[in-house]
Amino acid sequence: MTGTALGLARVEFGITASVHFLFAAVTLGLLPVVAVFQTRWVVTGRPVYQRLTRFWGNIYLINYAVGIVTGLVMEFQLGMNWSGLTGFAGNVFGAPLALETILAFFAESTFVGLWILGWGRLRPGLHLALIWLITATAYLSAFWVMIANGFLQDPVGYAIRGGSVVLTDWAAVLTNPGALYGLAHLVAGALTAGGFVVTGISAYHWARRTEEREFFGRSLFSGLAVAAGGSVATILLGIPQFGYLSSAQPTKSAVITGKDQALAVAQAAMRAAHGPGDYAPPSIIYPLTLVMMGLGLVLAAVSLTAFALRGRVIRWRPALWGLVGMIPLPFVALIAGWLVRELGRQPWVIYGVERTSAAGGSATVAEVLTSLVLFTAIYVTLAVVDYRLIARAARAGSGAALLGAEEPVPAPV
Amino acid sequence: MVQGFWLVLLGLFAAGYFVLEGADFGAGMVLAVLGRGDRSGRDDVVRAIAPRFLGNEVWMVATIGVVDGAFPKVGELLLGRGYPALIAILLGWLVRDAGLWFRRRGDATWRWDLAIGVASVVLAGGWGVLWGRLLGVGITLQALSAVALAGLCVVHGLAFLGRLPRGRAATFAVTSLVLASAPLLVGWAAFPAVSVSAPTLNALTPLVIGALPVLAVGQVGLWWLGRTPMRSYF
Numbered sequence: 220m221t222g223t224a225l226g227l228a229r230v231e232f233g234i235t236a237s238v239h240f241l242f243a244a245v246t247l248g249l250l251p252v253v254a255v256f257q258t259r260w261v262v263t264g265r266p267v268y269q270r271l272t273r274f275w276g277n278i279y280l281i282n283y284a285v286g287i288v289t290g291l292v293m294e295f296q297l298g299m300n301w302s303g304l305t306g307f308a309g310n311v312f313g314a315p316l317a318l319e320t321i322l323a324f325f326a327e328s329t330f331v332g333l334w335i336l337g338w339g340r341l342r343p344g345l346h347l348a349l350i351w352l353i354t355a356t357a358y359l360s361a362f363w364v365m366i367a368n369g370f371l372q373d374p375v376g377y378a379i380r381g382g383s384v385v386l387t388d389w390a391a392v393l394t395n396p397g398a399l400y401g402l403a404h405l406v407a408g409a410l411t412a413g414g415f416v417v418t419g420i421s422a423y424h425w426a427r428r429t430e431e432r433e434f435f436g437r438s439l440f441s442g443l444a445v446a447a448g449g450s451v452a453t454i455l456l457g458i459p460q461f462g463y464l465s466s467a468q469p470t471k472s473a474v475i476t477g478k479d480q481a482l483a484v485a486q487a488a489m490r491a492a493h494g495p496g497d498y499a500p501p502s503i504i505y506p507l508t509l510v511m512m513g514l515g516l517v518l519a520a521v522s523l524t525a526f527a528l529r530g531r532v533i534r535w536r537p538a539l540w541g542l543v544g545m546i547p548l549p550f551v552a553l554i555a556g557w558l559v560r561e562l563g564r565q566p567w568v569i570y571g572v573e574r575t576s577a578a579g580g581s582a583t584v585a586e587v588l589t590s591l592v593l594f595t596a597i598y599v600t601l602a603v604v605d606y607r608l609i610a611r612a613a614r615a616g617s618g619a620a621l622l623g624a625e626e627p628v629p630a631p632v
Numbered sequence: 633m634v635q636g637f638w639l640v641l642l643g644l645f646a647a648g649y650f651v652l653e654g655a656d657f658g659a660g661m662v663l664a665v666l667g668r669g670d671r672s673g674r675d676d677v678v679r680a681i682a683p684r685f686l687g688n689e690v691w692m693v694a695t696i697g698v699v700d701g702a703f704p705k706v707g708e709l710l711l712g713r714g715y716p717a718l719i720a721i722l723l724g725w726l727v728r729d730a731g732l733w734f735r736r737r738g739d740a741t742w743r744w745d746l747a748i749g750v751a752s753v754v755l756a757g758g759w760g761v762l763w764g765r766l767l768g769v770g771i772t773l774q775a776l777s778a779v780a781l782a783g784l785c786v787v788h789g790l791a792f793l794g795r796l797p798r799g800r801a802a803t804f805a806v807t808s809l810v811l812a813s814a815p816l817l818v819g820w821a822a823f824p825a826v827s828v829s830a831p832t833l834n835a836l837t838p839l840v841i842g843a844l845p846v847l848a849v850g851q852v853g854l855w856w857l858g859r860t861p862m863r864s865y866f
Binding site for chain 1: 736831846
């Protein structure tokens with residue numbers, strides 16, 4: 220692959236992964252909320268929990284629509300543009316991705332279909348089991364993706380034989396700290412995002428003086444609890460990564476902590492091991508780290524304060540509108556964090572083992588450019604449409620969801 | 633032995649995808665024709681395939697997973713020869729799914745239905761082109777393959793929907809057989825059965841075998857529940 224094609228392929232992967240990541244994060248963040256509401260519905264039998272399950276379940280599904288279609292493209296994209304990586308490291312890197320498709324994606328999609336179809340038809344306990352199965356498979360999906368990504372960050376459990384990677388220690392791959400630190404931090408971040416979505420939508424209805432006070436009151440408190448717990452956990456699970464990175468990825472560690480001295484030492488070590496060259500990741504990851512950490516602190520402070528003062532916050536409109544305005548912030552933090560993780564690994568595709576410049580496939584500039592333009596256009600369109608549909612469903616309130624509707628709801632033609 | 637298991641899995645997922653999604657492609661293509669100017673007629677067609685398409689389309693996701701995990705050489709060939717066709721397939725797939733998900737979420741149902749129709753043509757035709765390219769045939773035969781597969785999916789979809797005047801079950805059995813065997817023949821002709829090294833297969837196999845019963849129960853459940861169309865979500 221030429222340098223230009225490779226650069227375009229990197230841009231394409233960055234865009235498609237980022238858009239997918241936004242929707243996948245909401246899926247991870249919303250599912251436990253829906254599952255807990257449905258559990259309360261089944262256990263208590265109270266109608267408010269049925270309506271909570273329907274409303275938040277509907278928003279989860281509208282979000283899932285773009286999560287799943289962008290996920291489909293992700294499954295193909297590694298093979299399409301990155302056969303230099305999959306050809307060299309497929310023996311290890313491909314394994315968790317294969318398991319993600321069969322054990323997680325396949326199962327999750329089937330269970331989502333069953334959950335929608337089974338509404339009001341399956342026994343309540345069985346229908347409840349489905350939402351928990353969906354939740355479990357969504358998290359399993361994140362696990363396998365991070366195991367694959369973790370191998371790129373901190374390759375373990377492999378040997379190089381005959382010019383390609385072979386698997387030597389599967390247990391080491393499955394317990395790779397490069398994967399598990401990131402997974403824990405990311406899951407907590409996704410819960411934070413989901414919590415702020417639930418909080419913001421509920422705050423909107425309280426700010427508009429909704430008549431559904433119990434409905435959106437319970438939603439608001441649940442959202443704040445998830446956001447507060449998630450944001451504190453994100454910080455606590457992020458801190459140990461600094462110590463880990465200083466030994467596992469010294470070049471990334473030096474840049475994100477702004478230590479020029481440490482970077483010089485890490486570069487010298489890289490040159491000694493891999494020959495002359497520039498091994499510094501792009502310096503933009505330093506400000507991105509600050510953005511991520513700054514937003515993390517703001518999100519934790521706001522959600523903890525609002526949760527502690529929830530009885531007063533819910534009656535004070537400026538605070539409610541403030542919570543509505545917070546919705547985008549966790550997503551900015553998530554994307555910033557993801558960029559730090561991925562850009563910080565450069566110039567390596569597999570840290571210390573294979574360079575990104577060797578990872579490309581055989582696609583030409585014209586082919587990559589065509590797919591870049593087409594996919595970006597359609598991704599952005601779908602993301603905007605989906606965002607507007609979520610906002611519409613969120614504003615419409617608890618009665619409008621078609622999910623589990625008793626009678627066909629007349630819709631405009 | 634282990635490689636044989638993965639070859640069977642690859643064939644099963646690929647063949648299953650074309651039988652199951654073939655009906656969805658066909659229904660999507662005839663959507664605008666069967667329900668022209670008639671919103672509730674189109675709703676009936678969509679209800680026959682949704683939300684089951686969610687459980688159908690992932691057979692291709694699993695196929696690609698098996699390729700990534702066990703047969704990376706197949707993936708290289710697939711992309712080397714099929715890159716433009718695959719881009720068209722993925723774009724069609726994105727639009728078709730977005731149409732099915734979104735048609736009832738807003739007030740532009742007919743626009744999404746039109747998009748589902750066009751995208752279903754692109755999907756079925758795209759796979760036809762891809763098969764032709766994998767076999768190394770010229771552009772005319774690629775086009776012919778696209779038309780043939782799209783036509784086959786229309787008949788398959790009409791049989792599935794029960795919209796054929798007669799011989800519905802027999803037609804569905806024949807189209808299913810053709811849709812299952814054609815990708816197997818294409819794969820057999822085009823791909824080398826070179827798998828990843830043994831340690832990787834040995835790591836993957838027990839996990840996949842353990843999951844298969846759960847997946848089978850989910851798929852059977854989806855088909856069993858889907859016999860009665862759902863009320864109103866899609």
